[in-house]
Amino acid sequence: MNNTKKRLISWRRRWPIRSIGVNFALAYSVVFLISASIFLSFTWWSTTNLLNRHVQNAIETDASDLTHRWRVGGPRALTHAIKERLDQNVDDDALYLLVDGLGRRLAGNLPGWPVKIQKTDHYYELPIKRYSFRTTAKFRVYKLTKGYRLIIGHDVKGRELFRHIITETLVWCALMVSILALGGAFVVRRLFRHVVFSIARTTRALANGDLNHRIALDGSETDLVAETINAMLERINRLMDGVKQVSNAIAHDLRTPIARARTRLEDAIDHAKSEEELREAVSLAVGDLDNITLIFEALLRIAQIEAGAKRSAFAEVDLNKLLENMAEFYSVSAEEAGLNLALNASSLPTIIGDKSLLQQAIANLLDNAIKFTPQGGTITLEAHTIPLESTSPDSIKISVRDEGVGMAEKDINRAHERFFRAESARNTPGSGLGLSLVQAIMSLHKGSLSLQNEQPGLRVILTLPLSDS
Amino acid sequence: MRILLVEDDPTVRSYVSKGLKEAGHNVDETENGKDGLFLAVSESYDVIILDRMLPGGIDGLRILETLRSQKNKTPVLILSALADVDERVSGLKAGGDDYVTKPFSFSELLARVEALTRRGQNDNPQTTRLIIGDLELDLLAREVKREGKRIDLQPREFRLLEFLARHAGQVITRTMLLEKVWDYHFDPQTNVIDVHVSRLRQKVDKPFAHTMIHTVRNAGYILRAPDEET
Numbered sequence: 001m002n003n004t005k006k007r008l009i010s011w012r013r014r015w016p017i018r019s020i021g022v023n024f025a026l027a028y029s030v031v032f033l034i035s036a037s038i039f040l041s042f043t044w045w046s047t048t049n050l051l052n053r054h055v056q057n058a059i060e061t062d063a064s065d066l067t068h069r070w071r072v073g074g075p076r077a078l079t080h081a082i083k084e085r086l087d088q089n090v091d092d093d094a095l096y097l098l099v100d101g102l103g104r105r106l107a108g109n110l111p112g113w114p115v116k117i118q119k120t121d122h123y124y125e126l127p128i129k130r131y132s133f134r135t136t137a138k139f140r141v142y143k144l145t146k147g148y149r150l151i152i153g154h155d156v157k158g159r160e161l162f163r164h165i166i167t168e169t170l171v172w173c174a175l176m177v178s179i180l181a182l183g184g185a186f187v188v189r190r191l192f193r194h195v196v197f198s199i200a201r202t203t204r205a206l207a208n209g210d211l212n213h214r215i216a217l218d219g220s221e222t223d224l225v226a227e228t229i230n231a232m233l234e235r236i237n238r239l240m241d242g243v244k245q246v247s248n249a250i251a252h253d254l255r256t257p258i259a260r261a262r263t264r265l266e267d268a269i270d271h272a273k274s275e276e277e278l279r280e281a282v283s284l285a286v287g288d289l290d291n292i293t294l295i296f297e298a299l300l301r302i303a304q305i306e307a308g309a310k311r312s313a314f315a316e317v318d319l320n321k322l323l324e325n326m327a328e329f330y331s332v333s334a335e336e337a338g339l340n341l342a343l344n345a346s347s348l349p350t351i352i353g354d355k356s357l358l359q360q361a362i363a364n365l366l367d368n369a370i371k372f373t374p375q376g377g378t379i380t381l382e383a384h385t386i387p388l389e390s391t392s393p394d395s396i397k398i399s400v401r402d403e404g405v406g407m408a409e410k411d412i413n414r415a416h417e418r419f420f421r422a423e424s425a426r427n428t429p430g431s432g433l434g435l436s437l438v439q440a441i442m443s444l445h446k447g448s449l450s451l452q453n454e455q456p457g458l459r460v461i462l463t464l465p466l467s468d469s
Numbered sequence: 470m471r472i473l474l475v476e477d478d479p480t481v482r483s484y485v486s487k488g489l490k491e492a493g494h495n496v497d498e499t500e501n502g503k504d505g506l507f508l509a510v511s512e513s514y515d516v517i518i519l520d521r522m523l524p525g526g527i528d529g530l531r532i533l534e535t536l537r538s539q540k541n542k543t544p545v546l547i548l549s550a551l552a553d554v555d556e557r558v559s560g561l562k563a564g565g566d567d568y569v570t571k572p573f574s575f576s577e578l579l580a581r582v583e584a585l586t587r588r589g590q591n592d593n594p595q596t597t598r599l600i601i602g603d604l605e606l607d608l609l610a611r612e613v614k615r616e617g618k619r620i621d622l623q624p625r626e627f628r629l630l631e632f633l634a635r636h637a638g639q640v641i642t643r644t645m646l647l648e649k650v651w652d653y654h655f656d657p658q659t660n661v662i663d664v665h666v667s668r669l670r671q672k673v674d675k676p677f678a679h680t681m682i683h684t685v686r687n688a689g690y691i692l693r694a695p696d697e698e699t
Contacts, residue, residue: 283687286574289572290572290574293572294656297552300552304553313554325651328625329651329653329661329665330659330661332661332664332665332668333659333660333661333664335664336664356653356654356655359653359654359655360654360655363653363655363657364655364658367657367658367659368658370659371658371659434658
């Protein structure tokens with residue numbers, strides 16, 4: 001199997017014609033010629049068979065009639081009958097020869113006894129010479145009494161003629177198919193060109209840097225290719241946007257802390273009065289730098305996850321245990337902030353995913369919730385399956401609900417953008433990367449992130465599909 | 470303790486080496502892979518700190534693999550700018566015992582280096598009892614006593630105390646606690662680790678005259694027997 005495949009590929013590599021249209025036309029003409037040959041051969045074979053049977057029947061009828069004459073009237077009657085028949089034979093295709101015991105010719109239109117004819121009760125097919133031309137004839141020999149022998153034959157040049165016509169037809173067919181194939185090749189090639197032209201035009205535009213072009217769909221088979229390419233473009237576009245956004249964000253949001261650290265250090269060089277002050281300034285600057293490193297790492301991590309390179313770490317994850325541990329881990333800091341952290345999870349099926357990324361996503365949500373819920377509030381970590389049918393669950397919904405001020409509707413749509421921070425959150429610590437990271441983690445798991453205002457508070461919902469493996 | 474430092478960046482090298490010497494360690498340093506490999510196989514060290522990308526044709530992973538193939542079990546801490554999860558995994562798979570990514574804080578590095586050297590003695594599975602000063606941990610019964618009085622701990626609190634006790638006298642950073650006690654590999658935005666430690670303190674330190682769990686500024690925590698305090 002593999003071997004034939006390899007051979008096919010190497011054969012394809014040696015094939016010199018690169019145009020699909022020409023190859024198509026060639027293949028078409030080869031197929032046409034083969035089928036025409038088969039068809040014509042079959043016609044020829046069945047027709048000659050019919051003719052042969054016809055000739056044999058004629059010979060046999062003739063023979064039974066003539067042997068009857070022989071029995072009734074002897075040589076004289078038979079000679080007479082043969083002569084009569086030859087006179088009446090308009091087509092001039094009947095052949096007879098009657099010889100006596102000594103081999104002398106008594107009647108008939110054959111010049112002599114053919115050497116090859118020995119056996120009786122057997123059909124011979126031989127070339128013979130008649131008048132001035134050669135032809136093929138079918139014979140049968142009958143032994144009569146007193147050593148007399150009779151040959152009855154039939155000229156079958158009609159069959160030869162027929163074979164000739166068939167062959168000629170085939171040759172003309174081949175010629176016409178070749179001409180059609182050549183013409184067709186050009187037509188088909190043009191057609192193909194036309195079909196791939198829109199794809200080619202779009203990809204050329206893309207190669208020149210215009211990523212907003214899309215291939216138009218026309219309902220033909222090429223849509224399959226076009227759709228794939230369009231989807232690919234969509235993804236590239238998104239990634240490019242991501243890169244653009246990140247570089248903008250780096251330019252803006254990383255410059256600020258770097259500038260702060262730099263200012264602090266410069267200020268310390270110029271104005272620090274004591275070593276202690278200097279140390280203080282330097283250690284604050286180190287803190288700033290650590291912060292920058294964190295932001296940097298978060299950005300890299302998002303970019304990496306979005307590139308989809310991390311699916312290698314996918315394994316079975318027990319979400320129940322993961323959520324329980326998370327709730328336990330964060331319950332102490334919730335309590336410390338005067339909050340109540342409630343876990344409300346039904347028994348969940350295991351999913352295929354990256355455990356530490358899922359942990360990180362939920363940690364980010366809980367961190368946020370703790371940050372934004374006023375004292376005395378409750379944070380609810382909920383998880384349940386969403387059934388598609390009553391028996392098999394379709395996806396898992398994990399949500400974290402806080403009791404903070406919620407979010408303005410216009411901000412909800414932008415919440416997962418990198419470095420986006422709602423006005424009301426400007427003064428809380430953080431980088432504005434948390435939800436982007438969650439969003440990236442969800443995309444990696446083919447899930448989704450959505451935000452929803454509650455009264456009071458905000459609910460962040462993660463939806464993880466189960467069918468994905 | 471004898472430490473080999475293989476690091477090509479002169480600033481990082483001199484800074485790390487100075488810090489380690491200040492902490493009372495004996496440091497050999499080299500800047501390329503060839504000398505690093507030579508020293509690592511010919512001398513005997515307590516810990517090797519290894520950069521991954523090195524000049525001289527032999528990179529850190531090669532040194533590590535060579536050492537491990539010679540049945541050399543010296544603890545190796547990889548110090549690298551390659552911070553990818555995949556890179557970490559390949560470093561640890563090659564035989565590394567810990568992985569610190571650049572940029573790093575020296576206190577984190579020192580804490581991890583010191584944690585590595587004691588590992589061999591204290592991670593002994595036969596140990597069923599840890600005793601630090603008047604604090605006593607029964608690892609089988611999961612019981613904690615201080616001054617003979619029983620202290621009730623939640624399972625997670627017990628694991629936290631056990632980890633601190635196993636590395637008694639050494640600085641343990643928040644990241645190390647997060648990784649080793651909870652097996653979490655992310656950065657919590659809130660001070661959740663501090664809260665966990667302070668809860669533990671409430672139970673282990675508060676009712677008694679002397680504190681044992683100390684906060685080390687800019688680094689982490691340390692568990693010490695009360696009489697070691699000076």
